[in-house]
Amino acid sequence: MTNERAALGGMLEQLVELGSIEFRPEPLDAIVERRLKAIWTARACPNCDADTLHALDGSMRIWCGRCDWKTTYTRGTPFNDSELAPSEFLVAFVLYADTLLSINQIAPLLDRTYKTVFEAIKDVEAAFTRGFPTVWNRIDHTIAGPTQVDETQQVCSGFKGQDPPRDSPSRGGSPEGGRTRWSGDQGDDMTLVAACRDVLRVISAEEGSAYDENLDPVIEEAGDLSQPLGEIWTDELPAYQTMEHDHRTVVHDDEYVSDEGVHTNQAECLWSVLQLWLAKFRGLSKQGLEQAAHTFGLLRSLTLVGAPVHSLIDCVAVNAFR
Ligand SMILES: [Zn+2]
Incomplete structure (x- = not known):
């Protein structure tokens, strides 16, 4: 890291x-x-x-x-x-x-x-x-093309309802200049869900695992911000199979781009940047993670649209x- x-x-x-x-x-x-x-x-x-x-x-x-x-x-x-x-x-x-x-x-x-x-x-x-x-x-911008929806797992700190205690310079001593990762109880399992369409990035954090995940909030928000939403590209999690929207899937274990050119590369790329950014918090509460991830996506959208x-x-x- x-x-x-x-x-x-x-x-x-x-x-x-x-x-x-x-x-x-x-x-x-x-x-x-x-x-x-x-x-x-x-x-x-x-x-x-x-x-x-x-x-x-x-x-x-x-x-x-x-x-x-x-x-x-x-x-x-x-x-x-x-x-x-x-x-x-x-x-x-x-x-x-x-x-x-x-x-x-x-x-x-x-x-x-x-x-x-x-x-x-x-x-x-x-x-x-x-x-x-x-x-x-x-x-003034045009949002076009498919919306890539993808999810990733995140465990937040066990500091229920509050942010983890922040580090202070006096807790230092590690080679990284005093940064110590929050090491309290493991907290809620969270699923981050991202919708990427053109320059738009919407990220929502939901409690629970992806398999019982409700994908509607992030898709609705992306739809509100880039109507009409059009086609959705996903991998093939069960949660996606019940979606009402038109969507096409790519099977990740076998291929990253399907024969029809379907992929979720934008979302994968977003995860790698987001994970780096989230690491600076050294642990976040459930609410903290929800807010931070959402903010990150929206500010990134502003940056990407110039x-x-x-x-x-x-x-x-x-x-x-x-
Ligand atoms: Zn007046």
Whole structure:
């Protein structure tokens, strides 16, 4: 695992540990302010319903020209009323979701405590997954071709209902710089199910083994995000045989691509990257795994479609005022 870790983000980890990466919030804060003000001024006043909301450069204020209703542009977002700047939320979230850095490594980059950064990431993560469908449907892209559905087994930590205890530098001493894997009781058997279609990646974590697995949630979500869903390609697990959708299967033990060209290679590839990423948590609760895997898939979809960073901001903010 050590060698694989180094293949993804290894140099970045070293630079972080050297303290060589300086955080400059201003450019990102400026983008956040522009996007949020644009969202505000494009909507009706929540008080009088007129299209008369205004924003000015250099002011936090949003106000209604008709009824005099006032607020600040961060209202309803995780950025509101926080000691952190919006850029700190977003940088923490991107480093969490898109690299192998742990929160223990991210917190000092921002010169914040573990708890502050952990809570900021959780807030952004919740808002991001809520807002993603709206923003995804607005992004100009064509999703076509078959949807590959595949599953993989995962055992999470036995720390019921909570995240495993996080490591601290004082628990260090291993050759990997203090990383020790959570070694509590074995927890719930989970099945990760992925639907990959073109640039879309949807991952859901369900309790239980694949053989009694309910595949509907992930297929429904993929369908909502890329209608119409069309053909589904799977391997030949029993759970797939009861699916209502049109689907074709490839038999994995014998072949990776069927005679008709059916395969689940995109999903297999996604698993290998996801497993690397999940390893940085050193154990996750059931809920933690569900949330993390889902977030990973959605953020990867944004990356694969080439979405600009402001689409991430839009995801976080788009539902904030509803
Ligand atoms: Zn008004």
